[in-house]
Amino acid sequence: MGRRSDHSREEIRQLALGAAEAIVAEGGFKALTARKVAAAIGYTVGTLYLVFENLDDLVFQLNGRTLDQLYQRMLDEKRHSYSGKKALYALATAYIDYAEAESPRWNMLLEYVAGKDEVMPDWYLEKLGQVFGLVEETLASTVGNQDDKTISQAARVLWASVHGICILKIRQRLDLAGGQSTGEMACMLIDNFVEGMSR
Amino acid sequence: MGRRSDHSREEIRQLALGAAEAIVAEGGFKALTARKVAAAIGYTVGTLYLVFENLDDLVFQLNGRTLDQLYQRMLDEKRHSYSGKKALYALATAYIDYAEAESPRWNMLLEYVAGKDEVMPDWYLEKLGQVFGLVEETLASTVGNQDDKTISQAARVLWASVHGICILKIRQRLDLAGGQSTGEMACMLIDNFVEGMSR
DNA sequence: GCTGTAATTGAACATCGTTCAATAAAGCCA
DNA sequence: TGGCTTTATTGAACGATGTTCAATTACAGC
Numbered sequence: 088m089g090r091r092s093d094h095s096r097e098e099i100r101q102l103a104l105g106a107a108e109a110i111v112a113e114g115g116f117k118a119l120t121a122r123k124v125a126a127a128i129g130y131t132v133g134t135l136y137l138v139f140e141n142l143d144d145l146v147f148q149l150n151g152r153t154l155d156q157l158y159q160r161m162l163d164e165k166r167h168s169y170s171g172k173k174a175l176y177a178l179a180t181a182y183i184d185y186a187e188a189e190s191p192r193w194n195m196l197l198e199y200v201a202g203k204d205e206v207m208p209d210w211y212l213e214k215l216g217q218v219f220g221l222v223e224e225t226l227a228s229t230v231g232n233q234d235d236k237t238i239s240q241a242a243r244v245l246w247a248s249v250h251g252i253c254i255l256k257i258r259q260r261l262d263l264a265g266g267q268s269t270g271e272m273a274c275m276l277i278d279n280f281v282e283g284m285s286r
Numbered sequence: 287m288g289r290r291s292d293h294s295r296e297e298i299r300q301l302a303l304g305a306a307e308a309i310v311a312e313g314g315f316k317a318l319t320a321r322k323v324a325a326a327i328g329y330t331v332g333t334l335y336l337v338f339e340n341l342d343d344l345v346f347q348l349n350g351r352t353l354d355q356l357y358q359r360m361l362d363e364k365r366h367s368y369s370g371k372k373a374l375y376a377l378a379t380a381y382i383d384y385a386e387a388e389s390p391r392w393n394m395l396l397e398y399v400a401g402k403d404e405v406m407p408d409w410y411l412e413k414l415g416q417v418f419g420l421v422e423e424t425l426a427s428t429v430g431n432q433d434d435k436t437i438s439q440a441a442r443v444l445w446a447s448v449h450g451i452c453i454l455k456i457r458q459r460l461d462l463a464g465g466q467s468t469g470e471m472a473c474m475l476i477d478n479f480v481e482g483m484s485r
Numbered sequence: 486g487c488t489g490t491a492a493t494t495g496a497a498c499a500t501c502g503t504t505c506a507a508t509a510a511a512g513c514c515a
Numbered sequence: 516t517g518g519c520t521t522t523a524t525t526g527a528a529c530g531a532t533g534t535t536c537a538a539t540t541a542c543a544g545c
């Protein structure tokens with residue numbers, strides 16, 4: 088109808104993202120459609136396009152909230168103040184548990200493939216940086232006296248690796264033989280990597 | 287029209303897969319549509335559905351050919367008969383070079399997300415196994431006297447990790463700071479992992 | 486109560502994957 | 516050669532998708 092002003096733009100944005108999360112949790116990425124999100128919040132498609140540039144934009148913002156949750160879970164785990172390798176295990180476990188519990192949503196983090204020279208928005212890179220920062224701190228306090236640059240690079244290598252294990256497991260590209268759990272694989276990675284770094 | 291019999295089913299299948307590869311290389315995954323593939327090989331949509339169950343099936347078979355190529359490249363590299371860590375570097379480099387040269391196609395390997403209890407077809411798991419087998423051999427000859435199970439598990443962990451680095455790089459989730467190349471990151475991973483394994 | 490503003494709608498468009506009755510070309514037999 | 520059967524191939528049809536935008540309607544101020 089006409090102007091109702093039941094909700095502000097920002098409220099509609101939040102409602103839509105919430106509804107989208109529920110839809111994805113229920114039916115995975117392919118279940119997410121503009122009309123479904125609109126219907127779930129009691130509006131119509133047109134309204135969504137006042138608040139989001141397009142569906143990709145909505146997905147991107149949803150991914151932002153996923154990264155926030157991921158960061159929060161890892162931060163909570165770090166609060167338990169383990170030290171050394173145990174702290175890295177804890178971070179990896181938090182990451183993996185989230186990925187397995189919320190797998191459709193976590194999967195969506197990689198769904199969007201940027202074009203050749205498109206670049207991620209700054210706010211998104213910042214959220215990614217937070218997660219890596221956490222790993223960096225923990226790694227720094229685990230392997231002694233290495234320079235900052237090495238630590239920062241190693242943290243990225245290590246976390247990309249944890250991520251890789253997670254992805255192949257969850258997307259079932261890794262079942263063949265072995266039969267280890269994701270957690271066990273991550274431990275093996277951390278053990279050897281940290282051992283190697285501390286020579 | 288009616289029956290032309292210009293090509294056998296198998297020939298049509300190969301033509302379609304070839305055309306699909308070209309389309310993906312040109313415009314990425316989202317450019318791949320049934321009508322485009324059909325037009326490219328001089329048939330209509332209907333014909334595609336005589337040869338493929340659906341578009342997912344086509345993508346799956348295309349992924350099979352990608353795995354074959356990947357395996358071949360890695361095998362060629364191994365023929366140069368390096369040994370030790372150098373051999374692992376060579377495998378990783380072959381993998382990474384392929385991923386970067388054929389990134390839309392390589393990206394497609396992870397595009398399909400299986401449902402909760404769907405399982406990959408055997409022929410696909412076999413192709414995956416081939417790739418891992420190559421890493422296994424190489425790793426076994428690099429770190430001395432470890433039992434087979436440990437090697438096989440470690441090979442999976444290591445390659446999932448290389449894969450993770452590749453994915454985050456190519457999908458631009460990893461630019462922040464550091465500025466290492468994918469290859470350098472993989473070397474760092476292999477160095478530390480192998481060092482750690484050989485205690 | 487009237488009017489102007491703007492929030493909201495939903496029909497319209499192009500395109501998608503997928504299906505299947507209709508069609509026309511090839512093979513075959515007399 | 517001509518007619519009949521077979522079947523490979525077609526393409527219109529269907530429902531659903533993302534996206535747009537003129538039309539509609541509810542509110543705010545006078």
